[in-house]
Amino acid sequence: MNRYQVTPSEKLIIVTDVLPALLQGNYQPTASDGTCQVALYIEAGQVSQIRQLFNETDLSVPPGWQILKLPNQWILVPAFVDCHVHLALDAITGFKGLTGPVADEIIERRLREVAEGGIMALRDGSDRFNTGLQARYLSRKLSVNTIRPAVIATGRAIFRKGFYGTNLGGEGVTSFHEVENRLLQLRKEGADQVKVVLSGLLNFSYAESTDPPHFSLEEMKAIVARAGEYGLPVMVHANSDQAVRLAVQAGVHTVEHGFFLSAETLQLMAEKDVAWVPTVVPVAAALDLYQGSSREEKAIKKIIEKQLKMISLARELGVTMGLGTDAGAPGVDWKIGYRQEMKLFARAGLSAADILTIASENGAKVLGLNKKMGKIASGKKPCWLGLEKNILSSMENFKGPAGIISFR
Ligand SMILES: [Zn+2]
Numbered sequence: 001m002n003r004y005q006v007t008p009s010e011k012l013i014i015v016t017d018v019l020p021a022l023l024q025g026n027y028q029p030t031a032s033d034g035t036c037q038v039a040l041y042i043e044a045g046q047v048s049q050i051r052q053l054f055n056e057t058d059l060s061v062p063p064g065w066q067i068l069k070l071p072n073q074w075i076l077v078p079a080f081v082d083c084h085v086h087l088a089l090d091a092i093t094g095f096k097g098l099t100g101p102v103a104d105e106i107i108e109r110r111l112r113e114v115a116e117g118g119i120m121a122l123r124d125g126s127d128r129f130n131t132g133l134q135a136r137y138l139s140r141k142l143s144v145n146t147i148r149p150a151v152i153a154t155g156r157a158i159f160r161k162g163f164y165g166t167n168l169g170g171e172g173v174t175s176f177h178e179v180e181n182r183l184l185q186l187r188k189e190g191a192d193q194v195k196v197v198l199s200g201l202l203n204f205s206y207a208e209s210t211d212p213p214h215f216s217l218e219e220m221k222a223i224v225a226r227a228g229e230y231g232l233p234v235m236v237h238a239n240s241d242q243a244v245r246l247a248v249q250a251g252v253h254t255v256e257h258g259f260f261l262s263a264e265t266l267q268l269m270a271e272k273d274v275a276w277v278p279t280v281v282p283v284a285a286a287l288d289l290y291q292g293s294s295r296e297e298k299a300i301k302k303i304i305e306k307q308l309k310m311i312s313l314a315r316e317l318g319v320t321m322g323l324g325t326d327a328g329a330p331g332v333d334w335k336i337g338y339r340q341e342m343k344l345f346a347r348a349g350l351s352a353a354d355i356l357t358i359a360s361e362n363g364a365k366v367l368g369l370n371k372k373m374g375k376i377a378s379g380k381k382p383c384w385l386g387l388e389k390n391i392l393s394s395m396e397n398f399k400g401p402a403g404i405i406s407f408r
Contacts, residue, residue: 001116002403004068005147006382008045013061014382014405015039015053016070017389021353022077022360024377027052033392034353035075040376041065045407047378074386074402077356078374079120081363082338083277084235084256084324087111087124087151088131091337094330095167101129107138110334114149114327117335118385118401123152123235123367125256125326126195128170130156133189147406152367154235155191158182158223160214165197168237179223187230192368194232195256196223198247199239202259202283204290207302209240209260213247220250233368235277241265248274254322254366259283259303263313270317275366277324278314280307281341285331308348315350322366323359339398346395355395381407 006012017035020027027050030036039059041049053059061067070076087110088102089095114122124132132153142148158179159165161172173179186194198220200211215223224234233253238244244261248268254275255261269276283304290296314321323345325337332340338359345355364374373383386403 001401002386003147004403004405006042006045006405006407008408010042011062011065012042012068013039013059013065014042014068014070014076015059016074016076016386017072018076018376019353019356021357022376023050024375025050030054033389035389035392040382042382046381047376050376050378070386070403073389075389075392076376076384076405077387078360078364078376079383079385079404080118080338080359081323081367081369081373082114082119082122082325082327083254083322083363083366084125084279084326085114085122085334086127086131086326086328087135088127088129089328091328091333092330094328095127098127098129098167102131102134104134104138107131107135108142110328111135111139111142111148111151113334115147115404116400117338118404119149119338120147120383120406121150121152121364121367121369121373123193123324124154125235125237126154126157126168128156128167130189133191147404150367150369152192152369153190154193154195155186155189156182157195157197157237159197163197163214164200168195168197176219176222180226183226183230183232186232191232193253194223194227194234195237196220196234196252197237199237199243202239202257202303204286204296204300204303207299207306209243211240211243213238213240213243215246217246217249220246220252224251248272256324258310259307261310266310266314266317266319269314270319273320275320275322275362276314277322277366278307278311279324279326279341280304280311280344281337282326282329282332283307284340284344285329288331304344308344311345311348311350315348315354320362320365321358322363323355335400339400342398343395352392352395383407
């Protein structure tokens with residue numbers, strides 16, 4: 001893979017093909033594959049100007065500027081965002097293998113692998129050892145010398161005592177007073193968002209969910225309101241239509257997983273601008289684990305097909321989707337998991353341009369990083385990937401980024 005790190009003293013023009021949808025501003029496709037050619041002027045470490053090139057002669061090079069021409073078979077896209085990972089997990093045993101705090105070296109290795117996959121920002125979906133906040137600290141330290149993803153941390157998840165969530169949050173809550181104390185603690189620790197567990201895990205014996213929501217609508221509303229006072233957006237783990245609908249009505253920021261949701265609930269999400277992170281790949285990975293046990297295999301296949309149908313409908317209804325992998329869960333690798341999730345979105349019928357927008361622009365929005373990344377735009381720092389253009393005809397061709405352009 002090629003890497004290019006732009007330094008603040010450089011005056012650089014990058015000439016490349018791009019998808020107009022991923023640029024800020026009005027640019028027209030000129031090639032049959034929907035791309036156009038642009039010159040990106042970078043000075044003082046950020047984009048100062050973007051010019052569409054209709055002819056070779058359109059390129060003007062002021063004195064003292066360097067040119068970097070990317071290969072013809074590449075397109076440049078904003079770096080990817082993974083909206084849901086668990087940096088504490090080993091991608092093999094899942095939470096079963098998490099018995100104590102994770103060593104810094106292990107987290108650093110996982111962050112490196114994430115970066116190699118072209119993922120320049122991630123949101124950690126919490127665990128009881130608070131690995132997200134540990135990883136955010138490590139990532140900031142490492143970013144001085146090397147490219148590492150920005151980490152959005154959720155601290156320990158809030159869940160109702162006696163229900164699913166011990167692995168995510170340690171101690172469950174029994175009253176709103178305890179919720180308030182937890183939120184105060186999260187604010188003190190410097191969490192970026194709050195994770196609330198509203199449902200249990202998927203049960204692969206059934207292709208439906210019978211698990212009632214773990215908090216009432218009034219309770220969820222109160223949690224969201226208090227978190228809002230502290231400036232903390234709420235991400236909710238919810239499976240079943242009832243749980244997702246309750247979360248949406250309570251005004252949460254993002255719905256995680258959201259298996260078994262209905263068209264009506266999706267419509268409500270579109271209206272209320274609640275983002276959805278469908279995380280299909282951990283379920284697809286479970287298919288390998290359950291192969292041969294016909295009941296589970298059948299249920300898992302049904303669950304995946306239903307989720308892909310809903311992804312397609314969400315696209316039609318204009319729901320903001322983010323791409324999240326649950327990386328670290330059994331069978332979900334740090335780099336490859338992201339590609340697999342992209343291919344599942346393609347299987348749902350989404351175009352490469354849609355998927356790339358979801359991966360970058362929407363992800364940045366979900367993480368609250370849209371001022372910094374998500375679009376190729378004037379005033380933003382270079383945080384981009386070079387991808388082989390052949391993914392525009394089929395995401396199946398995607399084998400990971402061919403190049404990474406970042407800043408120092
Ligand atoms: Zn998760």
